[in-house]
Amino acid sequence: MIAESGHYALVLALALALIQSIVPLIGARLRDAALMNVARSTALAQLLFVGASFVALVTLHVNSDFSVANVYENSHSMKPLLYKITGVWGNHEGSMLLWVSILALFGGLVAAFGNNLPLSLRAHVLAVQAWIASAFYLFILITSNPFLRIVNPPIEGRDLNPVLQDIGLAVHPPMLYLGYVGFSISFSFAIAALMEGRIDAAWARWVRPWTLVAWIFLTLGIAMGSYWAYYELGWGGWWFWDPVENASLMPWLAGTALLHSALVMEKRNALKVWTILLSILTFSLSLLGTFLVRSGVITSVHAFATDPTRGVFILLILCLFIGGSLSLFAGRATSLKQGGLFAPISREGALVLNNLLLTVACAVVLFGTLYPLAMEVMADFKMSVGAPFYNLTFVPLFALLLIAVPFGPMLAWKRGDLLGVTQRLLAAGVAGLVAVAIVWGWTSGGATLAPLAIGLGIFVIAGSITDIVERTGLIRLPFATAMHRARGLPRSAWGTAFAHAGLGVALIGIVCETTWNSEYIATMKQNDVAHVAGYDLKLDGLFSRQGPNFREMIAEFNVSRDGETISVMSPSKRSFTTRGSSTTEAALLTRGASQLYISLGDATAEGAIAVRIYHKPLVLMIWWGPVLMAFGGVLSLSDRRLRVGAPKPARARQRLQPAE
């Protein structure tokens, strides 16, 4: 009964989406407010029905109703409650339902909080939103219905893939989808602007917060996924340049570019056409990501399904939306008026450079992701493009970008003074060089690039601090005045500083982890001691334990340094009986920003066990960086200027606001 209601709710949501696709547009054509307002009610009702459908699927999973195929294939009655819930999106059908639920959520938010939008713009935006929704409802209902019943219900389910039975599954996919799907809003706004043939700074002020929300979630989602892979897969890697990861990185790169170009448009009314194009490209890359992950063209931990009809269906959606939106863009873009002149050396110029490097870096990742697929189809040979390729292409481009990062926020709008900015950044530059010298001396030669990269990271962080110091006048002015000015500084200025500093932090983490990572692999017996990076790890013993739906073998290590015991680490190896597969649960010991990492291999007949121990210096900074970036995003979002639904400041005040 629940399954049928869920299915029915989904069909109703499709019907509502179809109405929402057409009626508001007719209303806009006829200038009929009542018809345009249909978009608002249908968007909210759609959210209600998809929400009901999603809740139905969660209920089925929680109740372990194995008469439903989706539950049977991905659940087990012994599975802990948390994983019964997260297991809902740990499979193809459920994750697509989550995708559309989030899409409806964003549509509902625009409907609910879009009261100060021009009526026809809102009607257009919600109609475009409904096109996307209709396509994906059809996809779910036709090719991947999660509510299908099994005629003869089995007694027990097949359990969820053990790798996915982790708290990471509760956080990573919803976050990532909030990011991916959140970019649909800027896409819909862009299409609406093209259809109306009208775009202005108010448009950018509307798009920016939505883009920012999506970007924050995507940043956190990617970081979370990376940390999850790091501790779950048992060999300490945190980024694989796997096509599926690239699929999430590309919208992030394009979305970051979009955030910056929307800024130019909002402040200076320039780069209009480019911003529209970026909005389209960002969501197109999200759709491409969905295609790569969901179609089964790529085998990876994320590819649940390898059913060709699904791939073809998503490919159709992809072509329809990307092709359609780009043709509309080609046809209409010239009609948008250009405005706002600026010199190449200016804040706008710096943001253009940022956009250029980000989009080119994104294009390089796109090339690396699709080239092997294209070669396989056309030239019929297989190859892989991995880390070495990206190290030679993506990394230099990003290094250039990072060098430019501290300059951007300090340049003036319209016409900047590069020499003056360089002088003000002198202290940051010196800090960077000192860092290079210290690291160089400390590691006595060794790797050449690593000290330089760390210096760059320090330069970026010091540059963000310099920006804040300059704005508040911390050194030039008395302390109290500086504090007063700091309070008066727009939140978005703080946001910029935090986000940019986050880049530097992540860079330092990445460089330290990859360069000075120490590794120890051996078979160990009881009371054997491993020496890794100054730590002594003694294997105290092996014992086994019964979990709710698995058996695990635990190894206990006593960790000490200079004879002093620090902690006990207990990595384990779990075997899941239902699926007959096993997972490696690594043990982590955090020391400052560094971590010790132990994962287990196979046990031999003589009671010895293969062990892999890593010491990863400053590894946590890799994820602190994105968290800082997201925090900067949140600060920027709370800026009065962007607050959704905030009353418009008076014109006079707006003119007096500092241009940051």
Add this chain to the structure above:
Amino acid sequence: MTRKQRRMTIIGGSLAVLALAAALVLNALRDSIVFFSTPTMVAEKHVAPGKRFRLGGLVQPGSLQRGDNLAVTFEVADGGAKLPVAYKGILPDLFREGQGVVAEGALDANGVFKADTVLAKHDETYMPKDVADALKKQGHWKDDYGAQASGGAKPAATTAQGNPQGAVR
């Protein structure tokens, strides 16, 4: 500067960055791409020692030998040819004799494939997609590989989930 000059500066800058990116990509394509081969393809093409590639096939039953200090040797076969592989380290959870494997490394002077990475990148039918495709092409594909390994799982199950995309290093 006139409007036109400004536009030209920006277009010039964009072209410079694009040219840089294109140069980087072309340079990277020359030597950072790793090709996929099966033992038969290796035998036919006479791959030079030291040239990195990915080797895919089935682990020859009975060929796995464990040496001291985590050294292992095994043979990879694809029905047409066999190639000895040497590896040092921990094998992935899903490494089994008679089942699919992908290893990355290079041939040494004696024709032994020195692997530095053994990938466990396959789904629960224990068959990496690359290996399955290569075997199908050579006509060595038996449909029972998949059915045997998945332990009689419901054939209609389309939720073949991947396993850790990680590798052993």
